[in-house]
């Protein structure tokens with residue numbers, strides 16, 4: 001008869017043996033994918049800005065008329081904004097992953113007593129003063 005302890009022990013052994021084989025390659029893959037993706041997004045952002053600059057140059061030098069300029073400009077701008085949003089998300093996702101929930105950013109302090117306000121608190125835990133956003 002197999003006991004729970006034996007099952008857990010078997011799982012633990014499998015986890016220890018399987019860890020370097022299973023976890024390492026997938027982590028490495030993830031890093032490559034993420035870096036590659038970020039790199040692509042950065043390139044796409046730069047390309048969008050270059051396209052915008054070229055467009056402006058063409059317009060100023062009279063190569064294209066105002067209607068074409070306006071159409072293309074809004075298209076390139078939308079593209080640039082889209083890429084920047086994705087880039088922002090990619091960077092945020094990466095930093096959130098690596099730092100977890102312990103983000104040191106935006107520490108707030110009570111304006112009444114100076115105690116630190118925990119994230120999400122609407123009132124100071126020390127003196128009860130409402131927290132200003």
Ligand SMILES: [Zn+2]
Pocket residue numbers: 110111112113114115124125126127128129
């Ligand atoms: Zn306070």
